[in-house]
Amino acid sequence: MDSKLTGSSRRLPRRLAQGAAALSMLAMSIFASTASAEVNTTGLAVTDTEVVVGQLHSATGTMAISETGSIQAERLAIEQINASGGILGRQIKVIQEDGASDWPTFAEKAKKLLERDKVAAVFGCWTSASRKAVLPIFERENGLLYYPTFYEGLEQSKNVVYTGQEATQQILAGLDWVAKEKGAKTFYLLGSDYIWPRTSMKIARKHIENVLGGKVVGEEYYPLGNTQFGSLTNKIKLRKPDVIFAAVVGGSNVAFYKQLKAAGITADKQTLLTLSVTEDELLGIGGENMAGFYASMKYFQSLDNPNNAEFVKAFKAKYGSDAVIGDVTQAAYLGPWLWKAAVEKAGSFDVDKVVAASAGLELDTAPEGYVKVHENQHLWSKTRIGQVQADGQFSVVYESDLIEPNPFPKGYQ
């Protein structure tokens, strides 16, 4: 009851303010903003004061755990954009749809957003499977999707802007680092059994064998949700790899790290580099269970730069001081900002024009630092190595140069 009261009392002035803003925007738009007919020639849901976008994530089901951060970050970015005057003088209105962790539902909702709601852009998807399910629809309806997750690559659609890293960006820098810093020669590759870990490990193996001159002493995959890693810890002990290179996801993660620790495989004896543990996952695993291990990501919450400080502050202000921000959450936050920049550069909401304007776009206000959109619609970004701290944060121990995205890496396929 209390919270409801304060909630609405807080909302009231904001509503007023928004209303006033909208009014003044309307007045302004007569002079300042360009008429809709000019910035929107393809029948999108754009009026003189408003532009509609879609948000398509799993709010329910097994993926809700992972996607909540992305939903929050996108919301935050859109609110900030609206507060600063919107895009081309228009406020962004969001239609949120729930993919419910179910790929056909994603396809159905994507269709709804594009066909019925005529949204100008969609921020959404998390798993590769959901992206693959909606991709044909985006291509057919000529929609625009901002996809936040680091993923396996091997894809390049003109209707998608990939704000997370593709596999080579994340993997190669990480492997180079362990090879150089830790003198690693032997690697044990390990992942959950689906496309992202398998593709990532394939790339890793080629790099280890052909570039680093190292050796892969084990490579294997466990079913999603597996919680028994006893045999694995023994195999690791038998083969004694210099590095365990892991891409275990979901609930398996917790069991995996707890059992590693219980089997005496800890950071003081063993180097482990993971691709799949962000601050979000650490919350479940518990920092003390994997303290000292390393993760290769483009973003950590502890990144020390003014953009990030501001972002973390805003995020915590909105979602509570306990909120943590992982790599994907930050990438999701970039989506609306990149879209805004592209629209403004194009001077139009039309997807083709926005896409054309995207290539070469630079953003130096990103929490991760400077990013630039490549012609292949992936981002140039830096890769960082973070070491897990007992408090659930990472300390950044290494930062690469800006890496070119290369979703179809020659020699790694």
Added chain:
Amino acid sequence: MTGFQMPKPVLAIEGLTVSFDGFKAVDDLNLYLDRNEVRVVIGPNGAGKTTVLDLICGKTRATSGSIQFDGRELTKMKEFDIVRAGVGRKFQNPSIYENLSVFENLEMSYPAGRKVFGALFFKRSAEVIARVEEVAAEIGLAGQLHSEAGLLSHGQKQWLEIGMLLMQDPELLMLDEPVAGMSVSERAQTAELLKRISQGRSVLVIEHDMEFVKSIAHKVTVLHQGKVLAEGSMDAVQNNPKVIEVYLGH
């Protein structure tokens, strides 16, 4: 093997044994049944009577021994093959399809359309109808042909199940306590029925009711602890001291 020529028995059980976790429910049993014979098996509870029927019709598999029926070894055959070979069995509790009509119950046992596609394209021909009506008259249910079987009295249900067996025209008919729960007059009617239908086939009956046994049995076999204790006419068996001791005595 007896030395001289007797009419070959329809059913020849030899050395039949079945054990459940070491307990021998039927122990080295020998039993021969002739054509046109009505044989009643009696014995105290747990003597193995029902188990013998189970063994013959294939519901339970023998541990050792043989069951020859018309020269065919039943112990290795599937249940439905045993039925098709001409063995019909009535269960202790009336086992009929309560939701179907009497007609449908009987029709279900008509020996045609027994395979999947046969059943799928089974037609209710005049022949089928005639046969159903014939059997219904035999078991005294001609008037109830189209009523739901579940509504019949207990005795009528017993008869219906016997009728279902008759539809198959079996050479060997096995009845497990056919008059249990029947009134006196129903028992008499059942005895008459059994006498009529035993023409041209062999009948093996399990029964406790001595009056009824007397009225139908050609020969009686007494089982005790899975073994044959005595065998012979009703009178001979009733006067057998061993039988009196274990069964009739108390």
Added chain:
Amino acid sequence: MNSTLDKFFGGKQGGIGLLVLAALILVVFPLALDSFRLNMVGKYLTYAFVAVGLVLCWGYGGILSLGQGIFFGLGGYCMAMFLKLEASDPESTKIQSTPGIPDFMDWNQITELPLFWQPFQSFGFTLLAVVAVPAILALVIGMAMFKRRVGDVYFSIVTQAIAAILTILIIGQQGLTGGVNGITDLKTLLGWDIRTDEAKIILYFVNAALLLGCILIGRFILASKLGRLLMAMRDKEERVRFSGYDVASFKIFVFCVAASFSAIGGAMFTLQVGFMSPSFVGIVPSIEMVIFAAVGGRMSLLGAVYGALLVNYGKTVFSESFPELWLYFMGGLFIAVVMYFPNGLAGLWHSHASKWLARLRLPSRRQPPAAAAQPAEQPPASGAGTIDAVPAKQLESTP
């Protein structure tokens, strides 16, 4: 009573019910819904195939398969393999290291189309495989299980385990199957673009017609002696066996029929939705499909269709408006149906609505009671096997 036509239509009552359903899905829906919603209904109707199959094998045969998703998935995968090969012509896949094979194979360093994919270049073979592959698997499972008299409950659990195995296999062999993403990005069927609105509408009608066809086949089976045997077996299996029937073969048959129906549904799903993924093969979707049949009425073929439509419609509505309530609703539905309405909507119709209608003696039987909060499609079924239905308010009237 004795004409073959009656066997298909289930007598006068059954005929009316079928006509009403046909009118609903062939006329009312296409007229009242835009192509987006119609496509959604088409998707729901593909689940109805599974539900209709479950009525046969669970409602009448007493065999509760918790792995119908296996067959739905296999049918869908067979169709998807054909479509994927068509979409992977050398021209549109020239960016790959091996053009002309599906993209996911290329990503997994497969350089040649695997042997078991090759027959799927033929449309004729694919159509055959859609039904035959699942039916043969059902035959094998059925032979192994029923011939050895694995009990009801064991059977349910084993089908579940098989669903789990198949899911792990599909996900694990991603070079051959597309893995967890499934087979996506399907475009044309024999050169005909299946993604256009006209195509969707045509596919909807094909789907609806096939569904009605399956219902007719189901009716024919139930009206035959085999149908009576199924019910007899469910109640008195021993009696049937000792009447000279090979009980197992009937169970196997009906299980195979249910599997084939599910597979047709799966193939139509692939065509209408444009992809197939292992998320349909697993345990959860398989059990959800059981609830469609249970809600509609496990003894009613028509009820199963309404059940599939209603539950899925409910899912869409709930997950849009109150996502967190959806599971409560679904769970409550399971419990309520089992405990209070074991015959589902069909049973409700039979015990309430039809009496109410009869009392009103409406000359037109079109107007059903607008009962309570939910739209009231009450397809009825009499206990013994006449199947009939009188719906129905329009399922979806609002956007």
Added chain:
Amino acid sequence: MEWLSEFGAIAAMQGFNGLSVFCVLLLMALGLAIIFGQMGVINMAHGEFLTVGAYTTYLVSVLTLKYLPELQPYYFFVAIVLSFVIAGALGWLAEWALISKLYHRPLDTLLATWGLSLVMQQAFRSIFGAREVSASMPDWLMGSFNPTDAIDIPRNGLFVMAVTLLLTAAIFFLLYRSRWGLQVRATVQNRVMSRAVGINTKKVDRMTFALGCGVAGVAGAAFTTIGSTGPTSGSLYIVDTFLVVVFGGAASLFGTIASAFSIAQTQSIAEFFISGSMAKVLTLSAVILILMLRPQGLFSIKVRK
């Protein structure tokens, strides 16, 4: 020589691993063996009762850390007892409201309890959030025990093993040595007769079901030492658990133990030589194949009817 001793160490640890997988399977299956084996009820919500135990443990750990941090090393014992009580109480409620109305309709209990599992999952999500949580472990449960330099025996594995042993012993005692156990077994064998000799079979059913759920709760508590807890954690276990019970022969507790052991060893050994996914496929397929050969499970009692 050194190679040999190392090989021995690995073999020992692998053996231990097999044992600990066995304990996990057995813990999951014990409650179900009671409910399914003794009562014939297919409880698809079994995994959720397990999760109740896990969340209880998590709550106790959070509360202890907040209010009585000095007792943190010992909270686990309280948590186990509470898990048993809470899961058992919920089971008691479920039996009263749901299961008791559905005896003799085993396939329907399957559907109804599946519904119950959905409701419980959503309840977990509403109460604890969608994120997976993890109870903080006392130090004595962390790390490993080293009989020699080369051998690491995980302490949490040892702990789970101890819980399994105690629980199994307790259940054996209850079922085969106590008066209540006699009543349960009597009710299973002949309900009518039991009622006739004055056993309150309704009460026996309810207590049996509650006990099964309580045991699941303890299993859930023990599992927090090896994995995490989320709203859908329980559903991961359900198929494996049922297979263990069915494979063992439903009515036999010995069968359950033997089946858990053989499945665990197969899985553990296969995992050592092939990939985890394929090991799982192999194990499940083997179980199904053997079930086809022995439809009543490994240890079925031949009875005459």
